[in-house]
Amino acid sequence: MIRIIILLLISNCCFSQSFEPLPGENGSIAIHKDSSLFIDWAENVVINRGPMYIEDISLGNADFGLESDGIGIADGIVVSLGDGGTAVTTFTNLVLNGPGYDFAIFENGYTNDYLELAFVEVSSDGLNYFRFDAVSETSTDIQKGNADFIDCRFVNNLASKYRVNYGTPFDLEELSGIPELDINAISHIKLIDVVGSINPLYGSFDSEGTIVNDPYPTPFSSSGFDLDAIGIIHSTLALNENSFIKSVVYPNPSTGLFQIDSEFIGLFLVTNIQGKIITEGALLNNLELDLSQFDNGLYYLNMISKGSKEQIKLYKK
Ligand SMILES: [Ca+2]
Ligand SMILES: [Ca+2]
Ligand SMILES: [Ca+2]
Known part of the structure; x- marks a missing residue:
């Protein structure tokens, strides 16, 4: 009894609630699936299932759901990863680092x-993967079972800290400065199920070396993280969107050469994000624009002809 009281005291005094609260509460970062922030959804996924119960692999792997249940718009229908299973999602339009959150992950x-x-x-590049710094402040004294609950305020940068229909958002800015990662051309997002055991032989550790206490064991077919969808907030889709398209640019992003097919006959000028003109010239329908001598990043192509103009964002990677 004394031991239980001491454990309760430790749980209450030594673990904080550092992170954002429930959907609808002040300061929550949850994004509803119907939000206009989402311009696209993950299009393909490859699932590598883990066992239902990592301590007894004779039970077989998780097998609930289909890969197609983890892509497209969030609908509450999921594919289960099993203990330590992975999902690698890919996109036709690359995810990029815009202001604030860039994508959000939905569970059920x-x-x-x-x-x-x-x-x-x-x-x-599909080869080198970089992990968001994940933190779990959930007490590691008592194993969370399948009937136990986790407070979302104890969880940061883990998918998913929110219930069905509410995405947990991620900001690529947090991964800036890594030479092997272009945060403006993300082609793959990978999810790795947290094996929730508090036994270090099997468990998973957060970025601070703390074991993550998550429901365990879950020895049934829908074991582990259940992927519903990944909603995209910033991607190259937006670069190519224009309500009065008269010009098409490809490839975009490009490593330097941009092919521009345009209805314009007039002038073009390219400005950097500070508004400084870096190159300009005549535009006669088509143009091959070479920005290879300039720094990687965002530029604006302005096309001007008598009575009309158009601006397209160019991304040099
Ligand atoms: Ca961002
Ligand atoms: Ca798990
Ligand atoms: Ca789904």
Whole structure:
């Protein structure tokens, strides 16, 4: 009894609630699936299932859901990863670092606090993956079981800290400065199920070396993180969108050469994000624009002819 009281005291005094609260509460970062922030959804996924129960692999792998359940618009229908299983999602339009959050991950938690967690990594080449710094402040004294609950305020940069229909957002800015990663051309987002055991032989550790306490064991077919969808907030889709398209630019992003097919006959000028003109000239329908001598980043192509003009964002990577 004394031991239980001491454990309760430790749980209450030594673990904080550092992170954002429930959907609808002040300061929440949850984004509803119907938000106009989402301009696109993950289009392809490859699932590598983990076992239902990593301590007894004779039970077989998780097998609930289909890969197609983890892509497209969030709908609450999911594919289960199993213990330590992975999902690698890819996109036709590359995800990029815009202002604030750039994408959000949806799981199917049926209540605010029935959470199953996964680490999140991104890649701009499909080979080198980089993980968001994940933190779990959930007490590691007592194993969370399948009927136990996790407070979303104890969880940061883990998918998913929110219930079904609410995405957990991620900001690529947090991964800036890594030479092997172009945060403006993310082609792959990878999820890795947290094996929730508090036994270090099997468990998973957060970026601070703390074991992540997540429902365990879950020895059934829908074991592990359940991927519903990944909603995209910033991607190259927006670069190519224009309500009065008269010009098409490809490839975009490009490593230097941009091919411009345009209805314009007039002038063009290219400005950097500070508004300084870096090159200009005559535009006669088509143009091959060479920005290879300039720094990587965002530029604006302005095309001007009698009575009309158009601006297209160019991304040099
Ligand atoms: Ca961002
Ligand atoms: Ca798990
Ligand atoms: Ca789904």
